Amino acid sequence: MSILVAIANPKGGVGKSLTTMMLADGLALTYGARILVIDADPQAGVTKALLGIAAENELHRQRIGLGTILKLFQSGDRIRLAGHRVIAGDLIELRDRQPGLIDMIPSNHELLGALPDFEHTVRKKRRKDRLDVLLSHTLRAEIQSIESNYDVVLIDCPAGPGALGLAGLRLAQHIIMPTSLETNAYSTLTDFLKFILADDLDLASKVRVHPLITQYHATNTTQREMLHHIKQGLYELNAIPRPVPYATALQNAAAHPGPGAFRSVREKYGNALPDLVAMTKAVAERISANH
Amino acid sequence: MLERDLYEPVYNYLHVGFRDRLHPARGDLRSIIAITANSGGNSTGLWSKPDLCIISLSRQKYGITWKIDLHGFEVKPLGCCTVQSVHEALNHTSLVNFTYLVWHTEIWNEASDECSTILSRCAHYGVGLITFSNAHDLRSYALRLPGRRHEPAPDAFDEFVETRLSKDDRTKLLDWITELRR
Numbered sequence: 001m002s003i004l005v006a007i008a009n010p011k012g013g014v015g016k017s018l019t020t021m022m023l024a025d026g027l028a029l030t031y032g033a034r035i036l037v038i039d040a041d042p043q044a045g046v047t048k049a050l051l052g053i054a055a056e057n058e059l060h061r062q063r064i065g066l067g068t069i070l071k072l073f074q075s076g077d078r079i080r081l082a083g084h085r086v087i088a089g090d091l092i093e094l095r096d097r098q099p100g101l102i103d104m105i106p107s108n109h110e111l112l113g114a115l116p117d118f119e120h121t122v123r124k125k126r127r128k129d130r131l132d133v134l135l136s137h138t139l140r141a142e143i144q145s146i147e148s149n150y151d152v153v154l155i156d157c158p159a160g161p162g163a164l165g166l167a168g169l170r171l172a173q174h175i176i177m178p179t180s181l182e183t184n185a186y187s188t189l190t191d192f193l194k195f196i197l198a199d200d201l202d203l204a205s206k207v208r209v210h211p212l213i214t215q216y217h218a219t220n221t222t223q224r225e226m227l228h229h230i231k232q233g234l235y236e237l238n239a240i241p242r243p244v245p246y247a248t249a250l251q252n253a254a255a256h257p258g259p260g261a262f263r264s265v266r267e268k269y270g271n272a273l274p275d276l277v278a279m280t281k282a283v284a285e286r287i288s289a290n291h
Numbered sequence: 292m293l294e295r296d297l298y299e300p301v302y303n304y305l306h307v308g309f310r311d312r313l314h315p316a317r318g319d320l321r322s323i324i325a326i327t328a329n330s331g332g333n334s335t336g337l338w339s340k341p342d343l344c345i346i347s348l349s350r351q352k353y354g355i356t357w358k359i360d361l362h363g364f365e366v367k368p369l370g371c372c373t374v375q376s377v378h379e380a381l382n383h384t385s386l387v388n389f390t391y392l393v394w395h396t397e398i399w400n401e402a403s404d405e406c407s408t409i410l411s412r413c414a415h416y417g418v419g420l421i422t423f424s425n426a427h428d429l430r431s432y433a434l435r436l437p438g439r440r441h442e443p444a445p446d447a448f449d450e451f452v453e454t455r456l457s458k459d460d461r462t463k464l465l466d467w468i469t470e471l472r473r
């Protein structure tokens with residue numbers, strides 16, 4: 001049985017895709033884990049980070065990825081997730097795929113503008129059930145058919161309250177919630193925990209939520225104070241104590257050099273490497289606690 | 292498990308575990324994997340239908356053209372694999388470039404009569420051999436012997452695609468070929 005982890009936050013721009021990439025790289029490198037990344041975000045952030053910008057169009061031409069998956073779902077056909085798997089990873093250390101590896105189910109822009117139409121059409125067709133429930137049931141069955149090959153499945157959820165994101169949450173045993181220390185981000189986080197997880201989805205007892213502070217500016221006194229309070233347990237967030245700093249090195253890490261090009265982990269993450277290792281270890285401790 | 296119940300798990304294995312073997316070290320690969328056991332009707336003849344197939348289009352990084360290969364897979368459930376199964380897989384070489392026997396066997400022991408006979412016959416005829424102990428556990432699949440290349444008649448590929456592949460897969464393949472010809 002693999003561990004299903006959703007990386008989610010309804011607020012955009014908090015670093016969900018970056019966190020997903022870091023976790024995939026970190027878990028595969030540090031623990032030799034076999035990782036499957038499912039990019040459920042039509043913005044395809046983690047697809048571009050792990051496969052390169054050119055891959056998005058190439059995979060679209062090959063009819064591989066989220067767009068095709070949702071079209072198959074819409075027409076009532078089998079999704080066959082295995083058919084959408086591609087090899088990810090630009091790290092020399094993972095090139096042999098032994099022991100760690102990263103595979104991914106990519107996404108593309110194909111449905112970015114058409115998602116509301118998609119949701120409307122499917123809802124009209126299957127009125128009785130919630131779309132996110134239907135989607136999560138279908139995806140769960142497909143993941144189960146290939147999960148024996150993976151230790152951890154990471155689902156990069158899109159921002160906003162769409163069916164795709166909610167389906168991702170329903171699938172997960174753990175939710176990593178990247179959040180920046182801004183007022184908006186913090187209030188979205190608390191709303192998310194209260195209303196979406198507890199009231200709407202009734203998932204509060206089924207999943208464990210691990211807020212992760214991202215884009216942390218150590219020179220910002222307000223953020224420093226907030227982090228101090230979080231560590232003291234003031235907000236009862238149970239957040240991962242060590243924040244991921246705002247670092248140019250991390251932005252550079254997400255710029256994939258292109259297909260067939262490899263780089264070492266040190267070359268990729270530069271001076272952000274200790275942050276990658278620390279974050280991976282903190283997350284690994286939490287998600288392996290019940291397994 | 293019945294043979295027909297093994298098609299879906301083997302299909303997943305071909306995607307997740309086997310397909311990477313076909314990828315050139317530095318080049319490109321496109322592939323279509325299909326369950327063909329029930330396609331084509333009875334008119335195609337006895338032993339003429341691999342249960343699953345992979346159509347692979349590959350190109351080396353410094354290669355000029357794309358190469359199309361057809362790989363056929365004959366699935367045999369627990370207790371149903373004999374030397375005849377090897378010949379059944381071998382018969383597919385009139386259509387496919389590479390043929391494989393995919394055998395559900397709980398214990399693999401090369402010293403046993405059963406395993407060594409199947410393995411030696413496969414090696415003799417150039418039939419690849421894949422075994423698995425648990426269909427749904429993709430880690431239990433093992434490639435015991437890679438298939439050797441066979442050269443079917445030039446029209447055989449068209450014949451196979453026309454009679455065994457679904458309309459969707461045919462359209463996808465034709466789109467790719469049109470695109471890659473440019």
